[in-house]
Amino acid sequence: MLKLRMKRGVHPPEGKISASREIQEFPLPKQVIIPFSQHTGKPATPLVKKRQDVKTGEKIGEAAGFISAPVHSSVTGKVKALETVLLPNGTSTLAAFIEVTGEDEFAEPTWPMKEISQLTPDDVRTIAREAGIVGLGGAVFPTAVKISPPKEYPIDSVIVNGAECEPYLTSDHRLMVEHAQEILTAAELLKNTVGASRGYIAIEDNKPDAIESFEKLVNGVKGWEVVSLKTRYPQGAEKSLIKVILGREVPMGGLPFHVGALVQNVGTLYALYEAAVKGIPLIKRVVTVTGDGVTQPSNFLVRIGTNMREVLEAAGADLENAEKLIVGGPMMGISVKTPEIPVLKSTSGIIVMRKVYKGKVYPCLYCGRCVYACPLSITTTRLVKYIQAEMWDQAKAFGLFNCMECGVCSYVCPANIPLVHWIRYGKFKVRSMEAK
Amino acid sequence: MSLIVSSSPHIHDRESVPKIMLHVIIALIPAAAASIYFFGIRALWVMLVSIVTAILTEYIFLLLRKKDTSAVLDGSAFVTGLLLAMTLPPSINLSMVAIGSAVAIIIGKQVFGGFGGNVFNPALVGRAFLQAAFPIPMTTWVANKASHVDAVSVATPLGGFKFSHILTAHKDLFLGNVSGSLGETSALLLILGGLYLLARRYIDWRIPVGILTTVFIFDGILWLANSKKYPDPVFMLLAGGLMLGAWFMATDPVTSPVSPAGIWIYSAGIGILVVLIRLFGGMPEGVMYSILIMNAFVPLMDKYLRQRMLGEKK
Numbered sequence: 229m230l231k232l233r234m235k236r237g238v239h240p241p242e243g244k245i246s247a248s249r250e251i252q253e254f255p256l257p258k259q260v261i262i263p264f265s266q267h268t269g270k271p272a273t274p275l276v277k278k279r280q281d282v283k284t285g286e287k288i289g290e291a292a293g294f295i296s297a298p299v300h301s302s303v304t305g306k307v308k309a310l311e312t313v314l315l316p317n318g319t320s321t322l323a324a325f326i327e328v329t330g331e332d333e334f335a336e337p338t339w340p341m342k343e344i345s346q347l348t349p350d351d352v353r354t355i356a357r358e359a360g361i362v363g364l365g366g367a368v369f370p371t372a373v374k375i376s377p378p379k380e381y382p383i384d385s386v387i388v389n390g391a392e393c394e395p396y397l398t399s400d401h402r403l404m405v406e407h408a409q410e411i412l413t414a415a416e417l418l419k420n421t422v423g424a425s426r427g428y429i430a431i432e433d434n435k436p437d438a439i440e441s442f443e444k445l446v447n448g449v450k451g452w453e454v455v456s457l458k459t460r461y462p463q464g465a466e467k468s469l470i471k472v473i474l475g476r477e478v479p480m481g482g483l484p485f486h487v488g489a490l491v492q493n494v495g496t497l498y499a500l501y502e503a504a505v506k507g508i509p510l511i512k513r514v515v516t517v518t519g520d521g522v523t524q525p526s527n528f529l530v531r532i533g534t535n536m537r538e539v540l541e542a543a544g545a546d547l548e549n550a551e552k553l554i555v556g557g558p559m560m561g562i563s564v565k566t567p568e569i570p571v572l573k574s575t576s577g578i579i580v581m582r583k584v585y586k587g588k589v590y591p592c593l594y595c596g597r598c599v600y601a602c603p604l605s606i607t608t609t610r611l612v613k614y615i616q617a618e619m620w621d622q623a624k625a626f627g628l629f630n631c632m633e634c635g636v637c638s639y640v641c642p643a644n645i646p647l648v649h650w651i652r653y654g655k656f657k658v659r660s661m662e663a664k
Numbered sequence: 665m666s667l668i669v670s671s672s673p674h675i676h677d678r679e680s681v682p683k684i685m686l687h688v689i690i691a692l693i694p695a696a697a698a699s700i701y702f703f704g705i706r707a708l709w710v711m712l713v714s715i716v717t718a719i720l721t722e723y724i725f726l727l728l729r730k731k732d733t734s735a736v737l738d739g740s741a742f743v744t745g746l747l748l749a750m751t752l753p754p755s756i757n758l759s760m761v762a763i764g765s766a767v768a769i770i771i772g773k774q775v776f777g778g779f780g781g782n783v784f785n786p787a788l789v790g791r792a793f794l795q796a797a798f799p800i801p802m803t804t805w806v807a808n809k810a811s812h813v814d815a816v817s818v819a820t821p822l823g824g825f826k827f828s829h830i831l832t833a834h835k836d837l838f839l840g841n842v843s844g845s846l847g848e849t850s851a852l853l854l855i856l857g858g859l860y861l862l863a864r865r866y867i868d869w870r871i872p873v874g875i876l877t878t879v880f881i882f883d884g885i886l887w888l889a890n891s892k893k894y895p896d897p898v899f900m901l902l903a904g905g906l907m908l909g910a911w912f913m914a915t916d917p918v919t920s921p922v923s924p925a926g927i928w929i930y931s932a933g934i935g936i937l938v939v940l941i942r943l944f945g946g947m948p949e950g951v952m953y954s955i956l957i958m959n960a961f962v963p964l965m966d967k968y969l970r971q972r973m974l975g976e977k978k
Contacts, residue, residue, distance in 0.1 A: 240675055395675070467974060480975040547665050552674060559673045566667070584668060590681040590738060591780030595917035596868065597679075599971070607970040609922050627973050635673030642679040643780075649671035 229443060230428075233458035234472050236603050238636050240461060240559070242434055243396045246518045246525035251402045253529045254542065256328060260303050260533030261313055261570040262288065263323040267362040268369045269295035276324060280307045285509050286335035288324055291357065297370045298360045302511035302531035305329045316555040316562045316569055323570070326533070337507035344413065344504060349421040352504070359503035360510045360573075365389060365400075365464065365493035366560065368574045371500070374492075375421055377485035383422040385474055387491045388415045390431040390438060391457060391464030394557030397577040399514035400494045402527045404431065404438035407498055410505075412445050412452075414497040417504065419451070422490055427452040428473050432459040461559060462634040466491045468603045480630050495576075515571060517543035521550040521580030530571050536578055537567040545580045554579040559635040587644035598637035598647055604630055608637045612647050615654035620661070628654050681779075684866050685739025691857035692746055692912065698853050699846040702808045703754035707846050711749040713758045717765035718745030725774040740779050744768050747787035750847025750908055751952065752794070755806045764794040784959045785919045788952050795952070805843040820844040821903040825895055826948040837902035847912075848905040858911030867915035870927045875910040876901055878935025886943065894943060906938060909951035919959045926965030933958045 265271035272289030282288060282301040289299040305328040313323040339358040340351050347355075355361075357372035377383060388411065392400040404411065412429075419427050429442045433456050446452040455473055457463055467478045469491055476487040484491055499510045511532055518525040523544030530539055536555070540547065547553065547567060554561040555569070555578055598608040606627040614623040628651065637647040699707040722741035726733045748768050752761060768790025776782040795802050807818045821832035821842050836842050840850025847854070861867045884897040900906070914920060914934055921927050934954045941950025972978065 238677070240677065471974065477975045479977075480973060482975065547667070550665075551668050552670075553667050554674055556672075558675045561672055561674065563669045563672070563674060564667070565669050579674075581674065584674065585676045585678065587676060587678075587680055590735075591778070593681060593780050593917045594920075594922055594966075595684075595866075596922040599922050604974040605971050606973055607922065607966070610966060610970065626970065630973055630975075633672070638671075639673050639675065640677055640679065642681050642684055644676070644680065646671055648673065652671065 229439070230453055230455040231458075232455055232472050234460040234463040234468055234603070236601060236605070237460045237462055237468070238601050238639055239459060240395050240639065242459065243518075243558070244398050244401070244434065246398045246516050246527055247401055247435075249398070249402070249525060249527050251406055251514055251527045251529050254531065254534065254539065256303065257531065257534045257538060258328055259308070259535075260326050260328070260531060261323050261535070262299055262301065262326065262533040263313055263315060263321045263570065263572065264289045264299055265321040266299060266368060266532070266573040267297040268367060269293065269297070271321060272296060272299050274310060274322065274324065276307050278307055278310060281305070281329070282307060282326060283335040284332040285337070285511055287338060287358075287509070291370075295370060295373055297362050298358065300360055300509040300511050301326055302533050303328045304331065304333045314569060315572070316564050334508070337503070337509070339503070341507050344417065347417065347504065352417055352421040355503050356500060358509070359499070361496060361499050361503060362510070362573055363493055364495035364499065364513060364573065364576070366556065366574060366576060371492070371496055375418060375490065377422070381485045382488060383424050383485060383490050384488045385426045385428065385490070386415065386419045386422065386424045387469055387473055387489060388427065388429040388494060388497065389464055389469060389491050390429060390435070390494045391469060392435070393432060393459070393461045393464040394559055394576075395461070396518050396579055397516045397557050398518070399516045399527055399576050401435050401438055403494050403498050403514055404435065405441055408438075408441040408445055410501040411494050411497045412442070414501040414504065415492065417500065418490065418492060418497070424490065425451060428455050429453070430455045430457055430469055430473060432457045432463065434459040462603055462636065465603060465632060465634060467632070510573060513571070513573060513575065515539060515575050516577035517545070518577065519579040519581050521546050521582045532571060532573060534571045536569050536571055539571060540567050540578060540580065547580065550580045550582055551584045552581040554581065559639065560633065589645060590643035592643055592645060595642060597640040597642065601636045601640050603634060603636065604632065606631055608647055612645070612650045615650050618657070620654075620658050623654055624658070628658065682737065682739045685743050687861065687864055687866055688743050688912070689739070689746065691860045692750070694853040694857055695750065695847050695850060695908070696746065698840055698850050699750070699754070702810055702840060702849050703806065703846065704809065707754050709758060710752055710754060710756065710761055710846060711746060713761045714749035714752070714765045715742055715745035717762045718742065718748070718769050721766045721769040722774070725770060726778070729774070729778070731778065735779065738779060741769060744773070744786045747912060748790045751787065751791045751845050751905060753802060753805055753845050755804055756801050760794060760798050760801060763797070764790040767793040780918055782918055783963065784956055785913055785916050788913060788956050791952055792956060808841055808843050808849065810841045818843045820848075820948065822942060822948040825899075825903070826942075831895060831899055832903065834898055834902060837899065845905065847908045851902045851907045854907040854911055858907070861911070861915070867911070868920070868927060870924070871915045871920060871931045872910040874928055874931025875914060875935045875938075876906070878932045879906065879938055882936055882939045883943070886939075900939070900942070904942070904949045905951040909934075909955055913951075914955050919962060921962050921965045921969075923966050923969040924971055925969040926962070929965060929969070930958050930962065933961070
């Protein structure tokens, strides 16, 4: 076992109160709302019409290009409507409203079902694509694209991302404890698909039970090593993980394959296993429901499209006395105004916070805490000054589009300046100017 | 149900400007208390006048500039007032203290737009003004009560070296049995205060380390070359305002660089200037001017010496 640690970043209170809660299958809802855009890239093209009957796992939206992904019905039922729906991030998108008519009747998979040892690299890419698998760590980038790097960039190392560095969240943790074998099987499949020689299973040391379960499994398995990481945020971000484990720097504006690496989240790997072995596409995911505003912190296996309000009720959430409802983790999650939104492929957690810190904002004192904590070594102090002064060329030179919005700078700012918010504003302004 | 919607992150480490200022004050308490022990109740008056004037001036200027006057409670004016007092001779006329403190806030800080906007350390701007306006009271030193010297006017260790070639014992410099300004007596207490801030990560370790190492090495070379002419490096470290400057003045976040390369240049620059002024200049002490001069280069350093980003071409 390797022991490594990230140099930069922060270590917020972990708040992983749901860590010991076993994954519970969430009951079949009465209705699901399945947006056609749940991934990075073009929204899927609808394949169903109003009043059409659909089966569980049936493809209801087709990938609309190379960087896109299909979506599937997570229930057996009838399409009630195709209407726009509000997503947590504030955008609206077309969605299929499906009324559940009965118990699950599974649709035939649209990909080849073979013995796992018989699957060719192309088969694996087809499975990842047809099963609508996207990166479940948060970025929801289509996995099929990720495992099809250009030929001139051979991949030598696969990193299984079980860092789960976001505070509060435990969905990956539970998957690793309960389904280590399935995750490793899928990881091995991917390692062979991209032709990598080395495999690393990266887990932060606040999850000793997950480290232990993988240690037992990979003991003696050729080409795999468990990496115990000192808990640090945002260590699980791809670029941080590659730097910590492989000592390589993904070039600015580049992707992991540029340095011969492939990073896959454990949830994504579990979804790949379900598709390859059981023939079930990505229609469920583990969602952590937690925070001091819930009485039963839980890890639910939820069908995509389930109303978040129902999931919150099951965990005993008290929204009346809550100040914030967050979809995702406390560092990168999105705060929402209402729980009436569907669970998406990207929904790793739902947090109910009773009290939120509201610090007074002061002028920047150039203390540099943000600069030294930034995992990408951005000189945030100056970048944000350039954004505030609308000096866009300088802002770009100081890494405006390099920022991944991990939130570390705002978290440590003693002047309480919403630095990430300024950076988002800067990106938005530059993008809209360049679009003209 | 009224949920707050705001940009991520949704948690904070609870550090704040007033909290940092509070701990700077706490870190200065041992040295401030020692100054009362060494120079009597007079030292307390100097500190009180300086602090009260700083806060009042800040309040008036925030009013005049139509800014949020609650900013006066951020603690920064208190710190400026206290730091200025630490650089003053105990015998100075209290009206001069008030003038210096007002200048520190007005010229040192408010004309630059207030907290965060100033280029130079406000307390040192106040002191530089007093040095120019009242050169005699600013260089008249009373004896330290712990030294049992019965004299109306005495020399500081650096003055004694410069003008009479007398070296004060290291032990007296370390413990503070010497004359000088309020805060340049006990190196020990200043180092303890600095280490406290370091432990809380409120100051950048590279600044005191850079300054003190540079002074030690630069003076050490001169001393090795001619130990009759130049003082030993330990004397250089412990005498005068170097400890106060290195731990509490040069580390002011607003007026020190953010860029790591800049921090090393800044602190080495201060160290070199201190030795040059002390040993080759007209004045016995040069910490104030060294810091003020290097303050001027901070914006340039932060612009041109920013750290390399992850994945950026070397």
